Amino acid sequence: MRILLISDIHSNIEALKAILNKEKDFDLLAVAGDLVDYGTNPAECVEFFMNYKKPLALVHGNHDTHLINIYRNTDWKNVKGKDFKWVHENCWKLGEEHVSFLESLPDHLCFEADGWKYMIQHQYDSSYGIIESFKQFDNYWDEFSEYSGDYSRRRLIFGHSHRQTMSMLFGEREWINPGSISYRRPDDPDKEAHYAIIEDGKVEFRRTAYDRSVQFKVAQEHYKMGDMMETELQDFYFFFGPAKTSRDPLKIY
Ligand SMILES: [Fe+2]
Incomplete structure:
Protein backbone atom coordinates (compact mmCIF):
# COMPACT_ATOMS: atom_id res chain seq x y z
CA MET A 1 0.00 0.00 0.00
CA ARG A 2 1.20 3.50 -0.83
CA ILE A 3 0.10 6.42 1.36
CA LEU A 4 0.64 10.06 0.46
CA LEU A 5 0.89 11.90 3.79
CA ILE A 6 0.54 15.69 3.86
CA SER A 7 -0.31 18.32 6.44
CA ASP A 8 -0.68 22.06 7.02
CA ILE A 9 -1.86 23.04 3.57
CA HIS A 10 -2.66 26.58 4.71
CA SER A 11 -4.58 27.66 1.62
CA ASN A 12 -1.57 26.99 -0.60
CA ILE A 13 -3.00 25.41 -3.76
CA GLU A 14 0.27 25.72 -5.70
CA ALA A 15 2.11 23.54 -3.19
CA LEU A 16 -0.73 21.01 -3.19
CA LYS A 17 -0.76 20.84 -7.00
CA ALA A 18 3.04 20.46 -7.14
CA ILE A 19 2.94 17.42 -4.85
CA LEU A 20 0.01 15.84 -6.70
CA ASN A 21 1.81 16.35 -10.01
CA LYS A 22 4.83 14.54 -8.64
CA GLU A 23 3.05 11.77 -6.70
CA LYS A 24 0.34 10.48 -9.01
CA ASP A 25 0.17 6.91 -7.74
CA PHE A 26 -1.06 6.28 -4.19
CA ASP A 27 -3.81 4.28 -2.48
CA LEU A 28 -4.66 6.61 0.41
CA LEU A 29 -4.32 10.35 0.93
CA ALA A 30 -3.79 11.12 4.63
CA VAL A 31 -4.04 14.77 5.71
CA ALA A 32 -3.24 15.98 9.25
CA GLY A 33 -5.22 19.24 9.18
CA ASP A 34 -4.80 23.00 8.80
CA LEU A 35 -6.37 23.31 5.37
CA VAL A 36 -6.83 27.06 5.66
CA ASP A 37 -5.44 30.34 7.06
CA TYR A 38 -2.04 31.85 6.24
CA GLY A 39 -2.41 31.37 2.50
CA THR A 40 -4.12 32.89 -0.49
CA ASN A 41 -6.38 30.17 -1.97
CA PRO A 42 -8.56 28.69 0.76
CA ALA A 43 -11.59 27.93 -1.43
CA GLU A 44 -9.55 25.97 -3.99
CA CYS A 45 -7.90 23.94 -1.22
CA VAL A 46 -11.13 23.16 0.64
CA GLU A 47 -12.91 22.29 -2.62
CA PHE A 48 -10.13 19.90 -3.56
CA PHE A 49 -10.92 17.85 -0.46
CA MET A 50 -14.70 18.33 -0.75
CA ASN A 51 -14.54 16.81 -4.24
CA TYR A 52 -11.93 14.15 -3.54
CA LYS A 53 -13.44 10.76 -4.43
CA LYS A 54 -10.65 8.30 -3.55
CA PRO A 55 -9.70 6.96 -0.07
CA LEU A 56 -9.01 9.91 2.21
CA ALA A 57 -8.12 10.23 5.91
CA LEU A 58 -8.63 13.94 6.66
CA VAL A 59 -8.79 15.65 10.06
CA HIS A 60 -9.07 19.30 11.01
CA GLY A 61 -6.36 21.50 12.51
CA ASN A 62 -6.23 24.41 14.93
CA HIS A 63 -6.17 26.99 12.11
CA ASP A 64 -9.32 25.43 10.65
CA THR A 65 -10.98 25.73 14.05
CA HIS A 66 -9.72 29.31 14.39
CA LEU A 67 -11.15 30.30 11.03
CA ILE A 68 -14.50 28.67 11.83
CA ASN A 69 -14.65 30.64 15.08
CA ILE A 70 -13.80 33.94 13.33
CA TYR A 71 -16.30 33.23 10.55
CA ARG A 72 -19.15 32.18 12.86
CA ASN A 73 -18.65 34.30 15.95
CA THR A 74 -17.00 37.60 15.06
CA ASP A 75 -17.77 40.71 13.04
CA TRP A 76 -14.97 39.84 10.55
CA LYS A 77 -16.51 41.77 7.65
CA ASN A 78 -15.81 44.99 9.53
CA VAL A 79 -12.18 44.19 10.43
CA LYS A 80 -10.05 46.56 8.38
CA GLY A 81 -6.61 48.16 8.06
CA LYS A 82 -3.92 47.15 10.50
CA ASP A 83 -6.17 44.65 12.33
CA PHE A 84 -6.77 42.72 9.11
CA LYS A 85 -5.11 39.28 9.05
CA TRP A 86 -4.88 36.35 6.63
CA VAL A 87 -7.68 34.62 8.53
CA HIS A 88 -10.02 37.54 7.68
CA GLU A 89 -8.78 37.50 4.08
CA ASN A 90 -9.59 33.76 3.96
CA CYS A 91 -13.09 34.38 5.38
CA TRP A 92 -13.81 36.73 2.46
CA LYS A 93 -12.83 33.97 0.01
CA LEU A 94 -14.91 31.22 1.65
CA GLY A 95 -18.62 30.52 1.75
CA GLU A 96 -21.04 28.59 3.91
CA GLU A 97 -20.32 25.31 2.08
CA HIS A 98 -16.57 25.56 2.76
CA VAL A 99 -16.98 26.43 6.42
CA SER A 100 -19.57 23.67 6.92
CA PHE A 101 -17.15 21.20 5.36
CA LEU A 102 -14.38 22.29 7.75
CA GLU A 103 -16.80 21.91 10.66
CA SER A 104 -17.58 18.35 9.57
CA LEU A 105 -13.96 17.16 9.85
CA PRO A 106 -13.05 14.89 12.79
CA ASP A 107 -10.33 15.36 15.43
CA HIS A 108 -8.90 11.87 14.99
CA LEU A 109 -9.10 9.07 12.42
CA CYS A 110 -7.77 5.51 12.53
CA PHE A 111 -6.80 3.11 9.78
CA GLU A 112 -4.67 0.03 9.18
CA ALA A 113 -2.06 -0.49 6.48
CA ASP A 114 0.67 -3.07 5.93
CA GLY A 115 0.64 -4.42 9.47
CA TRP A 116 0.59 -1.02 11.19
CA LYS A 117 -2.30 0.61 13.01
CA TYR A 118 -2.44 4.36 12.48
CA MET A 119 -4.14 7.26 14.19
CA ILE A 120 -4.00 10.69 12.57
CA GLN A 121 -4.72 14.00 14.29
CA HIS A 122 -3.38 17.52 13.97
CA GLN A 123 -1.57 18.01 17.26
CA TYR A 124 -0.71 16.25 20.50
CA ASP A 125 -1.76 18.94 22.97
CA SER A 126 -3.03 22.52 22.90
CA SER A 127 0.47 23.87 22.22
CA TYR A 128 3.56 22.30 20.60
CA GLY A 129 4.02 19.41 23.04
CA ILE A 130 5.38 16.12 21.70
CA ILE A 131 5.36 12.48 22.82
CA GLU A 132 8.65 11.61 24.48
CA SER A 133 7.94 8.34 26.31
CA PHE A 134 6.18 5.11 25.46
CA LYS A 135 3.88 5.66 28.48
CA GLN A 136 2.77 8.98 26.99
CA PHE A 137 2.22 7.18 23.69
CA ASP A 138 0.11 4.40 25.24
CA ASN A 139 -1.98 6.79 27.33
CA TYR A 140 -2.72 8.91 24.28
CA TRP A 141 -3.49 5.85 22.16
CA ASP A 142 -5.83 4.39 24.78
CA GLU A 143 -7.69 7.68 25.22
CA PHE A 144 -8.35 8.48 21.57
CA SER A 145 -7.76 5.49 19.29
CA GLU A 146 -10.48 3.12 18.15
CA TYR A 147 -7.78 0.43 18.59
CA SER A 148 -7.49 1.28 22.29
CA GLY A 149 -5.78 -1.54 24.17
CA ASP A 150 -4.30 -2.99 20.97
CA TYR A 151 -0.55 -2.74 21.42
CA SER A 152 0.60 -4.19 18.11
CA ARG A 153 2.67 -2.04 15.70
CA ARG A 154 1.31 1.49 16.03
CA ARG A 155 1.93 4.84 14.43
CA LEU A 156 0.61 8.27 15.32
CA ILE A 157 0.57 10.91 12.59
CA PHE A 158 0.76 14.56 13.62
CA GLY A 159 1.00 17.89 11.80
CA HIS A 160 1.10 21.33 13.46
CA SER A 161 4.85 21.82 14.01
CA HIS A 162 5.57 22.13 10.26
CA ARG A 163 8.72 20.05 10.85
CA GLN A 164 9.41 16.70 9.20
CA THR A 165 9.93 14.36 12.12
CA MET A 166 9.90 10.68 12.91
CA SER A 167 10.22 9.44 16.47
CA MET A 168 10.65 5.74 17.29
CA LEU A 169 9.78 4.63 20.79
CA PHE A 170 10.24 1.31 22.52
CA GLY A 171 7.99 -1.50 21.31
CA GLU A 172 7.20 -0.51 17.71
CA ARG A 173 5.56 2.75 18.69
CA GLU A 174 6.26 5.54 16.21
CA TRP A 175 5.03 9.02 15.52
CA ILE A 176 5.45 10.83 12.24
CA ASN A 177 5.06 14.42 11.12
CA PRO A 178 5.31 15.00 7.34
CA GLY A 179 5.99 18.74 7.76
CA SER A 180 3.94 21.43 6.06
CA ILE A 181 3.35 21.50 2.33
CA SER A 182 3.24 25.29 2.63
CA TYR A 183 5.46 27.27 4.97
CA ARG A 184 8.35 26.77 7.35
CA ARG A 185 9.16 28.04 10.83
CA PRO A 186 11.42 31.12 10.99
CA ASP A 187 14.51 29.01 11.91
CA ASP A 188 14.09 26.72 8.89
CA PRO A 189 15.51 28.20 5.67
CA ASP A 190 13.98 25.55 3.38
CA LYS A 191 11.12 26.89 1.26
CA GLU A 192 9.99 23.71 -0.53
CA ALA A 193 6.75 21.76 -0.04
CA HIS A 194 7.32 19.01 2.54
CA TYR A 195 5.42 15.70 2.68
CA ALA A 196 5.92 11.97 3.19
CA ILE A 197 5.30 8.73 1.33
CA ILE A 198 4.62 5.56 3.30
CA GLU A 199 5.05 2.60 0.98
CA ASP A 200 4.55 -0.96 2.28
CA GLY A 201 5.10 0.45 5.77
CA LYS A 202 8.37 2.26 4.95
CA VAL A 203 8.32 6.00 5.68
CA GLU A 204 10.16 8.40 3.38
CA PHE A 205 10.21 12.17 3.79
CA ARG A 206 10.16 14.12 0.56
CA ARG A 207 10.29 17.75 -0.60
CA THR A 208 9.46 19.49 -3.85
CA ALA A 209 9.87 23.01 -5.19
CA TYR A 210 6.78 24.94 -6.27
CA ASP A 211 5.80 28.40 -7.50
CA ARG A 212 5.77 30.59 -4.37
FE1 LIG B 1 -0.20 24.71 10.60
Whole structure:
Protein backbone atom coordinates (compact mmCIF):
# COMPACT_ATOMS: atom_id res chain seq x y z
CA MET A 1 0.00 0.00 0.00
CA ARG A 2 1.20 3.50 -0.83
CA ILE A 3 0.10 6.42 1.36
CA LEU A 4 0.64 10.06 0.46
CA LEU A 5 0.89 11.90 3.79
CA ILE A 6 0.54 15.69 3.86
CA SER A 7 -0.31 18.32 6.44
CA ASP A 8 -0.68 22.06 7.02
CA ILE A 9 -1.86 23.04 3.57
CA HIS A 10 -2.66 26.58 4.71
CA SER A 11 -4.58 27.66 1.62
CA ASN A 12 -1.57 26.99 -0.60
CA ILE A 13 -3.00 25.41 -3.76
CA GLU A 14 0.27 25.72 -5.70
CA ALA A 15 2.11 23.54 -3.19
CA LEU A 16 -0.73 21.01 -3.19
CA LYS A 17 -0.76 20.84 -7.00
CA ALA A 18 3.04 20.46 -7.14
CA ILE A 19 2.94 17.42 -4.85
CA LEU A 20 0.01 15.84 -6.70
CA ASN A 21 1.81 16.35 -10.01
CA LYS A 22 4.83 14.54 -8.64
CA GLU A 23 3.05 11.77 -6.70
CA LYS A 24 0.34 10.48 -9.01
CA ASP A 25 0.17 6.91 -7.74
CA PHE A 26 -1.06 6.28 -4.19
CA ASP A 27 -3.81 4.28 -2.48
CA LEU A 28 -4.66 6.61 0.41
CA LEU A 29 -4.32 10.35 0.93
CA ALA A 30 -3.79 11.12 4.63
CA VAL A 31 -4.04 14.77 5.71
CA ALA A 32 -3.24 15.98 9.25
CA GLY A 33 -5.22 19.24 9.18
CA ASP A 34 -4.80 23.00 8.80
CA LEU A 35 -6.37 23.31 5.37
CA VAL A 36 -6.83 27.06 5.66
CA ASP A 37 -5.44 30.34 7.06
CA TYR A 38 -2.04 31.85 6.24
CA GLY A 39 -2.41 31.37 2.50
CA THR A 40 -4.12 32.89 -0.49
CA ASN A 41 -6.38 30.17 -1.97
CA PRO A 42 -8.56 28.69 0.76
CA ALA A 43 -11.59 27.93 -1.43
CA GLU A 44 -9.55 25.97 -3.99
CA CYS A 45 -7.90 23.94 -1.22
CA VAL A 46 -11.13 23.16 0.64
CA GLU A 47 -12.91 22.29 -2.62
CA PHE A 48 -10.13 19.90 -3.56
CA PHE A 49 -10.92 17.85 -0.46
CA MET A 50 -14.70 18.33 -0.75
CA ASN A 51 -14.54 16.81 -4.24
CA TYR A 52 -11.93 14.15 -3.54
CA LYS A 53 -13.44 10.76 -4.43
CA LYS A 54 -10.65 8.30 -3.55
CA PRO A 55 -9.70 6.96 -0.07
CA LEU A 56 -9.01 9.91 2.21
CA ALA A 57 -8.12 10.23 5.91
CA LEU A 58 -8.63 13.94 6.66
CA VAL A 59 -8.79 15.65 10.06
CA HIS A 60 -9.07 19.30 11.01
CA GLY A 61 -6.36 21.50 12.51
CA ASN A 62 -6.23 24.41 14.93
CA HIS A 63 -6.17 26.99 12.11
CA ASP A 64 -9.32 25.43 10.65
CA THR A 65 -10.98 25.73 14.05
CA HIS A 66 -9.72 29.31 14.39
CA LEU A 67 -11.15 30.30 11.03
CA ILE A 68 -14.50 28.67 11.83
CA ASN A 69 -14.65 30.64 15.08
CA ILE A 70 -13.80 33.94 13.33
CA TYR A 71 -16.30 33.23 10.55
CA ARG A 72 -19.15 32.18 12.86
CA ASN A 73 -18.65 34.30 15.95
CA THR A 74 -17.00 37.60 15.06
CA ASP A 75 -17.77 40.71 13.04
CA TRP A 76 -14.97 39.84 10.55
CA LYS A 77 -16.51 41.77 7.65
CA ASN A 78 -15.81 44.99 9.53
CA VAL A 79 -12.18 44.19 10.43
CA LYS A 80 -10.05 46.56 8.38
CA GLY A 81 -6.61 48.16 8.06
CA LYS A 82 -3.92 47.15 10.50
CA ASP A 83 -6.17 44.65 12.33
CA PHE A 84 -6.77 42.72 9.11
CA LYS A 85 -5.11 39.28 9.05
CA TRP A 86 -4.88 36.35 6.63
CA VAL A 87 -7.68 34.62 8.53
CA HIS A 88 -10.02 37.54 7.68
CA GLU A 89 -8.78 37.50 4.08
CA ASN A 90 -9.59 33.76 3.96
CA CYS A 91 -13.09 34.38 5.38
CA TRP A 92 -13.81 36.73 2.46
CA LYS A 93 -12.83 33.97 0.01
CA LEU A 94 -14.91 31.22 1.65
CA GLY A 95 -18.62 30.52 1.75
CA GLU A 96 -21.04 28.59 3.91
CA GLU A 97 -20.32 25.31 2.08
CA HIS A 98 -16.57 25.56 2.76
CA VAL A 99 -16.98 26.43 6.42
CA SER A 100 -19.57 23.67 6.92
CA PHE A 101 -17.15 21.20 5.36
CA LEU A 102 -14.38 22.29 7.75
CA GLU A 103 -16.80 21.91 10.66
CA SER A 104 -17.58 18.35 9.57
CA LEU A 105 -13.96 17.16 9.85
CA PRO A 106 -13.05 14.89 12.79
CA ASP A 107 -10.33 15.36 15.43
CA HIS A 108 -8.90 11.87 14.99
CA LEU A 109 -9.10 9.07 12.42
CA CYS A 110 -7.77 5.51 12.53
CA PHE A 111 -6.80 3.11 9.78
CA GLU A 112 -4.67 0.03 9.18
CA ALA A 113 -2.06 -0.49 6.48
CA ASP A 114 0.67 -3.07 5.93
CA GLY A 115 0.64 -4.42 9.47
CA TRP A 116 0.59 -1.02 11.19
CA LYS A 117 -2.30 0.61 13.01
CA TYR A 118 -2.44 4.36 12.48
CA MET A 119 -4.14 7.26 14.19
CA ILE A 120 -4.00 10.69 12.57
CA GLN A 121 -4.72 14.00 14.29
CA HIS A 122 -3.38 17.52 13.97
CA GLN A 123 -1.57 18.01 17.26
CA TYR A 124 -0.71 16.25 20.50
CA ASP A 125 -1.76 18.94 22.97
CA SER A 126 -3.03 22.52 22.90
CA SER A 127 0.47 23.87 22.22
CA TYR A 128 3.56 22.30 20.60
CA GLY A 129 4.02 19.41 23.04
CA ILE A 130 5.38 16.12 21.70
CA ILE A 131 5.36 12.48 22.82
CA GLU A 132 8.65 11.61 24.48
CA SER A 133 7.94 8.34 26.31
CA PHE A 134 6.18 5.11 25.46
CA LYS A 135 3.88 5.66 28.48
CA GLN A 136 2.77 8.98 26.99
CA PHE A 137 2.22 7.18 23.69
CA ASP A 138 0.11 4.40 25.24
CA ASN A 139 -1.98 6.79 27.33
CA TYR A 140 -2.72 8.91 24.28
CA TRP A 141 -3.49 5.85 22.16
CA ASP A 142 -5.83 4.39 24.78
CA GLU A 143 -7.69 7.68 25.22
CA PHE A 144 -8.35 8.48 21.57
CA SER A 145 -7.76 5.49 19.29
CA GLU A 146 -10.48 3.12 18.15
CA TYR A 147 -7.78 0.43 18.59
CA SER A 148 -7.49 1.28 22.29
CA GLY A 149 -5.78 -1.54 24.17
CA ASP A 150 -4.30 -2.99 20.97
CA TYR A 151 -0.55 -2.74 21.42
CA SER A 152 0.60 -4.19 18.11
CA ARG A 153 2.67 -2.04 15.70
CA ARG A 154 1.31 1.49 16.03
CA ARG A 155 1.93 4.84 14.43
CA LEU A 156 0.61 8.27 15.32
CA ILE A 157 0.57 10.91 12.59
CA PHE A 158 0.76 14.56 13.62
CA GLY A 159 1.00 17.89 11.80
CA HIS A 160 1.10 21.33 13.46
CA SER A 161 4.85 21.82 14.01
CA HIS A 162 5.57 22.13 10.26
CA ARG A 163 8.72 20.05 10.85
CA GLN A 164 9.41 16.70 9.20
CA THR A 165 9.93 14.36 12.12
CA MET A 166 9.90 10.68 12.91
CA SER A 167 10.22 9.44 16.47
CA MET A 168 10.65 5.74 17.29
CA LEU A 169 9.78 4.63 20.79
CA PHE A 170 10.24 1.31 22.52
CA GLY A 171 7.99 -1.50 21.31
CA GLU A 172 7.20 -0.51 17.71
CA ARG A 173 5.56 2.75 18.69
CA GLU A 174 6.26 5.54 16.21
CA TRP A 175 5.03 9.02 15.52
CA ILE A 176 5.45 10.83 12.24
CA ASN A 177 5.06 14.42 11.12
CA PRO A 178 5.31 15.00 7.34
CA GLY A 179 5.99 18.74 7.76
CA SER A 180 3.94 21.43 6.06
CA ILE A 181 3.35 21.50 2.33
CA SER A 182 3.24 25.29 2.63
CA TYR A 183 5.46 27.27 4.97
CA ARG A 184 8.35 26.77 7.35
CA ARG A 185 9.16 28.04 10.83
CA PRO A 186 11.42 31.12 10.99
CA ASP A 187 14.51 29.01 11.91
CA ASP A 188 14.09 26.72 8.89
CA PRO A 189 15.51 28.20 5.67
CA ASP A 190 13.98 25.55 3.38
CA LYS A 191 11.12 26.89 1.26
CA GLU A 192 9.99 23.71 -0.53
CA ALA A 193 6.75 21.76 -0.04
CA HIS A 194 7.32 19.01 2.54
CA TYR A 195 5.42 15.70 2.68
CA ALA A 196 5.92 11.97 3.19
CA ILE A 197 5.30 8.73 1.33
CA ILE A 198 4.62 5.56 3.30
CA GLU A 199 5.05 2.60 0.98
CA ASP A 200 4.55 -0.96 2.28
CA GLY A 201 5.10 0.45 5.77
CA LYS A 202 8.37 2.26 4.95
CA VAL A 203 8.32 6.00 5.68
CA GLU A 204 10.16 8.40 3.38
CA PHE A 205 10.21 12.17 3.79
CA ARG A 206 10.16 14.12 0.56
CA ARG A 207 10.29 17.75 -0.60
CA THR A 208 9.46 19.49 -3.85
CA ALA A 209 9.87 23.01 -5.19
CA TYR A 210 6.78 24.94 -6.27
CA ASP A 211 5.80 28.40 -7.50
CA ARG A 212 5.77 30.59 -4.37
CA SER A 213 5.30 33.81 -6.32
CA VAL A 214 1.49 33.49 -6.31
CA GLN A 215 1.36 33.82 -2.52
CA PHE A 216 3.98 36.57 -2.53
CA LYS A 217 2.13 38.66 -5.13
CA VAL A 218 -1.00 38.76 -2.97
CA ALA A 219 1.11 39.90 0.01
CA GLN A 220 2.71 42.60 -2.17
CA GLU A 221 -0.75 43.87 -3.13
CA HIS A 222 -1.79 44.09 0.52
CA TYR A 223 1.42 45.93 1.33
CA LYS A 224 0.82 48.46 -1.45
CA MET A 225 -2.76 48.97 -0.27
CA GLY A 226 -1.67 49.23 3.39
CA ASP A 227 -4.62 47.10 4.39
CA MET A 228 -3.08 44.28 6.43
CA MET A 229 -1.28 43.85 9.75
CA GLU A 230 2.47 44.32 9.30
CA THR A 231 3.58 41.10 11.01
CA GLU A 232 1.23 39.03 8.82
CA LEU A 233 2.88 40.53 5.73
CA GLN A 234 6.38 40.06 7.14
CA ASP A 235 5.63 36.34 7.52
CA PHE A 236 4.66 36.16 3.85
CA TYR A 237 7.65 38.19 2.66
CA PHE A 238 9.83 35.64 4.48
CA PHE A 239 7.99 32.43 3.56
CA PHE A 240 7.18 33.27 -0.04
CA GLY A 241 9.32 36.28 -0.95
CA PRO A 242 12.92 37.44 -0.72
CA ALA A 243 13.03 38.57 2.95
CA LYS A 244 15.95 36.99 4.84
CA THR A 245 14.15 36.83 8.20
CA SER A 246 10.52 36.82 9.27
CA ARG A 247 10.94 40.30 10.75
CA ASP A 248 12.78 42.13 7.95
CA PRO A 249 11.31 45.59 7.29
CA LEU A 250 8.68 45.55 4.56
CA LYS A 251 9.54 47.13 1.23
CA ILE A 252 8.50 47.01 -2.39
CA TYR A 253 10.69 44.50 -4.20
FE1 LIG B 1 -0.20 24.71 10.60
